[in-house]
Amino acid sequence: MDSRLRSQVVFHLTGRQPDDGGAEQPLPAGLRPALLAPYRKLESIRHDFPVVLAAGPGEYVVSLAAAVDGALRTAAPQGLQGEAMRKRALHIERLIREAVAKGAQGTLLQAWDTAVAGAGTDDAWRREMTAVRNALAVDGELAGCDSRLPSRFLRHAWAVVQGDKARAARLRIDALVLRLEGILRADYARSAVAFQVANLQQTFGGSHQALFNFATMSRLLSPAASQGGLDTPRRARIEWALRTLREQAFFPPPGDPGAQEANNGGFAFDNVSAALESCRHRLPDMLSLLKALSLAELEVEGQFVEQLHAPIFDGMQSQDFTAAELQFFPDYLVTLDSDAPGVQADLGNALSSGMPVKVLLEVRDLLEEAAPGQGRFSFGMRGSQLASMAMTFGDAFVLQSAASNLLHMRDGIQRGLRHAGPTLFSVYAPADGESTLPGYLAAASAMQSRAFPAFSYDPGRGSDSATRFSLENNPQPDVDWPLEFLTYADQDLQAVTEELAFTFVDFLLADRRHNRHFAVIPRAHWGEGLISARQWLESPPADAATGLPYVLAVDDADLLCRVVVDERMMRAAQRCRETWHRLQELGGIHDSRTEALLAREKAAWEQGRAVDTAALAPAAIPAAPGDQPSIAAAVPDTAAAEDEAAPNPDVAYIETLRCSSCNECTLASPKMFAYDQNKQAYITDLKAGSYRQLVEAAESCQVSVIHPGKPWNSDEPGLDELIERARPFQ
Amino acid sequence: MSAATLCLHHFAEENYALEDYQGGVPRWCKGCGDNAILAAMQRLCRDEALRPEKTVFVSGIGCSSRLPHYMRTYGFHGIHGRALPIAEGIKLARPDLHVFVNTGDGDCCSIGAAHWIHAIRYNMNMTVLLHDNHIYGLTKKQASPTSPIGTRSNTTPRGSYLDALSPLTVTLGVQNVSFVAQAVDWIPESLFQILTAAYRHRGFSFVRILQRCPEFVGNMFEPWVHDPQRMLMLTHADGIRVSPALQKIYRNQLPHDPADINRAREIASSEDPIPVGILYRNPEVPCYEDLRGAGKLRTADQVRGTLDAELDKFTVWPQ
Incomplete structure (x- = not known):
């Protein structure tokens, strides 16, 4: 083994640069995965x-x-002038x-x-x-993909949902208030008090009062006043409900x-205990409002039975609240930091509380190393694990996404916020400054590399x-790595196209804190022993010297280089892939049980086919699949028909099921x-009428x-003629 | 209404019987197929426990349009061809009502055709029953748009000249169509099942019911009434299932997924055998009343504010 290869192997196995002049270059600043090279000037890309x-x-x-496109569709005319306008607007x-x-x-x-103004x-x-x-159809705060995005986005979405909720609730409450007031007003208008002189006077405009004799009017009208009116308990109920509805402080x-x-x-908090305490504090008021709503709805419909x-x-209690209520x-919106102490316990409390708590878990760091002293290197990937754990709370809605994907998840976020139960939004937005990439790319590459996959559990x-x-x-959810x-362009300036996987290692490469786990290999040292990280992950070589994993990267000047990765990072990538496999199985992709079952059935089918092939004649080839059955040729099930015992033609009966209720x-x-309960006829008593009546009924049906059957009274006159008339209906 | 209130409502409610929906004595001709439709409708109201004061039947003009008189619910016997716009107005103003429309082949497909097309497109939540007997019965036998070619009538003594219009294919061709089914009055059980499915569908549920008119075109459906094998029962898990008892009579069945509109159009074109079942259903089509946020209740303040603003326009203040 030459010294160059030896130094690369030592680095791969230990993560340390050898002292014997291995000549590996330090990691240049601004190094990024090669696949991200086209996005260097992100601001210029829509x-x-x-x-x-x-x-x-x-x-x-x-x-x-999208907002600018919408405005241009309205404002920019067709043709050259419109094109110029579009160009300026895009600028x-x-x-x-x-x-x-x-x-x-x-x-x-x-x-x-x-x-x-500045342009x-x-x-x-x-x-x-x-x-x-x-022509811009929308306006509102602008938000970039930075570390503040999750809280701004969720807070906004939550406020929209709260607004919708408040509007719907106010409509319901105001309508009930209106109708309860109507009951009281109607009661008053018909009461003796309303017909008193002073009250009658108040109902007329000041300038016309002198024209009327209110005393006479009162005398004439008073006998028409209703006696009694609303009874006292009902009035008290209505007044209580009205007061509660008017004074409610929720909407x-x-x-x-x-x-x-x-x-x-x-209703917005930054810790779970305060949110739950606030919720508990409001429970009596919630109970009162719910009671008032139910009571008011019964009263306005006149359905209340004392x-x-x-x-x-x-007997109504706040413990009996259903999720729908x-x-x-x-x-409640609670924002938590995934790195805060005790976050797991807080999350458990929130999701199991049974309260309508919407938790935003802000995941800032996926690559924080575990505490020193542990035997095994691992990353602190608690963020994604917390969301997976939350799925075990049966009624909790869980949504995980990188910040870069939030716009695409907007419908899911709305669903989560409208979910009748606790909800967890776990969103990864990298802390500013940890990555060499801008926030959008760092978040997107976390999702691309399976470090923080998006999923929802609804x-x-x-x-x-x-x-x-x-x-x-x-991206490409059915494979390990997209x-x-x-x-x-290669050294001869010829275009070369290469298929690359974006692996967990590519994601790591952009994180400054982990630069020591990577080493750039000078082009002169690109030897046979190097294999791509994707290849390494598919089948780790038994001998490190025959397969050193590298990833392709570009530096500030967009020059392509190979970067060797140490073994600890590769092991971390393997664990990341295992986590992804578990999610895939949950999502029905490469489900191990199904695949085992499928393999078993396929083996049995092939075995059966091998036996049948020998026995089958060529004529036994089935029709081509996929043809729709013909409408005209939808063949009746004659086999079933033959199974049925025919009714006895000698006994009168009626096919109640086919009766068309014509009253004849x-x-x-x-x-x-x-008629039976479905208004279809049946024979109540055959002997209550004559055979003639039965035959006439059959004729008029x-x-x-x-079906008249045979006559039961042989003494009935004209039987021969009746039997002949009944023949078509047997 | 909250779950608690609903529960309490149910607690206090009585069960309805068929007679609770029985209005006057039907004055249709002897053996008229409308009787079966009326019975199925009353059965639907009973089984779905529709409160009579929350249910309205709207009709135009014709034999079919007498149906609201025989229901003990709200009813609106409208003018010729205008049942659908009236029903739409009712639905907009009172979205809490269950709206049913009874219309005939003359009422809907001739004078009311324009309203029909746009009502499909508006997709408002109502159930429309097209009583299709292929003839104008109330005015004593004139050809309607659905009369088969060659139908002899008072207006076509030498037989009608044009091919009949198919209400099913027309409906299936209009944008926003969301529910199309066909039933026949002489299979009451499937009629009831189809009407139930139509009622439960949220949107414009269009049910064409082939209905016998023994008085004026007594032989029109005779071959199909007396030969169950010429009926084609459409079955599917998302459509209707034919009960075992009915299967013994109507054995001719065709599995059909109501989500498949192309297949629905193909089946709708079949006149023999007559398909019976749900041809098409798409619950995703938005309802017009939802799009417009119509029918919201107004608060006392809003009513007063609007009235004051209107009256202030005409107030003459003393100088």
């Missing part, structure tokens, strides 16, 4: 970010690019993207104005951009965003894992025929379901 956290109706979040969009990447804050319209001076140009601005009046925002503030309902209302109230979708669990949005093509037989012979 992608999902920044997003607009839109206020008002419609989608609650849209990407800046403004790029300026906004750059500004947000540098930390600019504000709404879309503000950012648009700033970008336009040009031509008046016609400004007019065009003003037209595009006016602010509609149309006041400030009040809604202030109300939301009372003896029946009073004990039920008296809890869903009526505002949800108990509302069904009762089994197949419907509840989804690996939607993961495969992409990289095209580059029941009107002609009401003692002989009657439009669907011929009455």
